[in-house]
Amino acid sequence: MNQSFQELIKHKFPDLSRGQKKVAEFLINFMEKGSLYTAGQIGKEAGVSETTVIRLAYALGLNGFSDLQELMRKEWLASAESKEAASKHAADSAAEEKKPFSEWLSPVDEKDLSQAVDVLIKSDQVYIAGFRESHTAAYWLYYKMNQFRNHVLLSFPTGFLLETLCNLTSASTVVVFSLPRYTKEALEVAQQAKKQGAKVIAITDRRLSPVGQIADITLLAGTTEHILSLLALSQVVISSMQKRDEKTAGKRQERLEKLYAEQGIFLE
DSSP states (O other): OOSOHHHHHHHHGGGSOHHHHHHHHHHHHOHHHHHHSOHHHHHHHHTSOHHHHHHHHHHTTOSSHHHHHHHHHHHHHHHHHHHHHHHHHHHHHHHHHHHHHHHHSTTOOHHHHHHHHHHHHHOSOEEEEOOGGGHHHHHHHHHHHTTTSSOEEEOOSSOOOHHHHTTOOTTOEEEEEEOSSOOHHHHHHHHHHHHTTOEEEEEESSTTSTTTTTOSEEEEOSOTTSHHHHHHHHHHHHHHHHHHTHHHHHHHHHHHHHHHHHHTOOOO
C-alpha cells in the first residue's frame, strides 16, 4: 500500500460510519496517541467503543488494528523527524541572524555616543542625510527624532537642497550616513555643513572614511553589509537622547498623542 495514513483516511472518509469518522478525526489530530495507545484507549478518547476502532481498520482495507497502528506509527515518526529537522534548521537560522547583533554595536565608543547625544539635544536644528541605500536608516532616525524634538530635517534619497543647508548655523548639527560604496552627496553635505559652521556627526564604517575624515564626531557602525546595523545604532542614539532629555521628550510626546487622538491616526 503506497498511500500514507492521512491519504488513506481522506480517501475513505466519506464511506465511513459516524463512529468510524470520529475515530479517524481523532487519529488525524492526535497521531502520536494513536501510534501508542491501545484500541480501547483510542476508543475512550474518541468517545466510541473499542470495536468501532477495530472496524475502522477493516473499513480502510487493512488486515486489522495492528496494521492500522503500524501505518500510523511510521507516518508519525517520519513527521516527528521532519519537524525536528525543521526546528533545528530554524534554530540555526535564527542563531545566524542573531549573530551580527552583537557585532553591530561593538565598535561604538561610549564617549563618542555621549558627545553626539549632547550635541543633538542642544542643536537649534538637526539635518539628517542619507543617500540611496542609507536613506532608509536616515528616514527612520528622522521620524523617531521628530517625535521628541523640534526642527528635524531630512535629505532626499538622491540629493539635497542648498536652500535647506543655507539655513544651518553654528548651533546646528548634520548627521550623515556614509557607508561603502560612499556617495559624493554624503561628502558634499558634510562639506557644506562645515562651511556653515555646523557640527557634523558621521555614521560610517571607519574613522577615515571620506565623511569620517571631516566629521566632528564619528559613530562607527558594525556590520555595514546589513541595513539593520544602521537601524540598531540609530536606536541607541534615540534611546540615549530620550533618557538624557526625558522632560522635553515627554512634553512633545504628550502633544503628539493629543494630535494623534484628535485625528484618529491609530486604531488602538
